[in-house]
Amino acid sequence: MKHIEPVRNWPLVPSRTAVLVVDVQQSECADEALADAPEMAQALRDRMLPALSRLVDGAREAGCEIIYTVIEALTEDGRDRSLDHKLSDILVPRGSPLAHTVPEAGQQDDDIILPKTSSGVFNSTNLTYLLRNMGLDRVIVAGLLTDQCVDMAVRDGADLGFYMVCAADACVTKTHERHKRALTAFGGYCLTQNVDEILQDLRTAAEAPSG
Numbered sequence: 001m002k003h004i005e006p007v008r009n010w011p012l013v014p015s016r017t018a019v020l021v022v023d024v025q026q027s028e029c030a031d032e033a034l035a036d037a038p039e040m041a042q043a044l045r046d047r048m049l050p051a052l053s054r055l056v057d058g059a060r061e062a063g064c065e066i067i068y069t070v071i072e073a074l075t076e077d078g079r080d081r082s083l084d085h086k087l088s089d090i091l092v093p094r095g096s097p098l099a100h101t102v103p104e105a106g107q108q109d110d111d112i113i114l115p116k117t118s119s120g121v122f123n124s125t126n127l128t129y130l131l132r133n134m135g136l137d138r139v140i141v142a143g144l145l146t147d148q149c150v151d152m153a154v155r156d157g158a159d160l161g162f163y164m165v166c167a168a169d170a171c172v173t174k175t176h177e178r179h180k181r182a183l184t185a186f187g188g189y190c191l192t193q194n195v196d197e198i199l200q201d202l203r204t205a206a207e208a209p210s211g
Contacts, residue, residue, distance in 0.1 A: 008191040010138060010163045011205040012198065014063035018136045019056060022121065022143030022150050024049075024105040025070045027098035039175045048172040049104040051195045052142050055170050056106035058199040062206055065136055068107055069125070069149075072099035072115035081117040082124065090117070119149050122156035131162065138163045140198060141190070142170035147182035154190045164190035167198055 027033060029049075034041040060066055071092050074080045078091040085091070092098045099115065101107045118124040131139070139162045141153050150171050157164045166183065173179045183192055193201070 008163075011208065012138055012140070012165070012201045013205050014059070014202055016136055017059070017138040017140065017202070018065040018067050018131060018134075019059045019140045019142065020121070020127075020153060021052065021056065021066065021068045021101070021105055021107075022141060022153055023069060023071055023145075024052065024101055024143050025092075025098065026100050026102060027071060027092050027096075028144060029102050030098075037174045040172055043172045043176065043179070047169055048144070049102070051167070051170040053104045053106055055140070055142055055167055055195045055198065058195075059140065059202060060106070060108075062199075062202040064140075064202070065134060066106070066108075066111050067127070067130070068101055068105065068111060068113045069116055069121045069127075069143075069153075070099045070101065070113060071117065072096065073117055074115065078117070084119070085117045120152035120156050121149070122153065122160060128160055137161070138165070140165045140167055142167040144172050146171040146173040146179045147185075148173070151182055151186050154186045158189040165198060166190045166192045167195050168192050169194045 029044060056066055073091060073094055076093045078093060114121060114125040114127060116124050121127050139157050141150055141164060143150055154164050154166055168183055173182060
């Protein structure tokens, strides 16, 4: 039986593509939250946030949908949180400024924002339903943490039948080594590219003749 190498070369047709920005919010990016993670703080400032801004601006201009997830409970006391978030003492109350995305994430007024209290956005929100409603089957993932919520989004999205792309330089976690290991670990579920490569693919798809 002839062996066929796997190929991940779907065109990123903008009208069928969403950028999923994961948890790039005040509770995760504020100085006090990063006090014990100096590598992450530096990577956020020098690499991840500038790359994310380029991705969101370029993809939005190309015609992609931009969707945000934030850690935020549906209640003030967090009684609706997942068991994991309760055991981990993770609580961003409903309406808290800590749930606001940071300016570099480029959120606009009519963008979709999905609050969640779990690692897996596909498990605990109606993201799948929304993507299907909008005819979106290609999902570019960026945000944090690379080895937690980004990882879950990539794997779950792939299992649900979406073509997943990870914007590697627009993701970050606590250390450089953890970031690299995570990209390797979930690399079989997605196409891993940097932001400049993704934007070039979007431009190429947009310029391709229809039909």
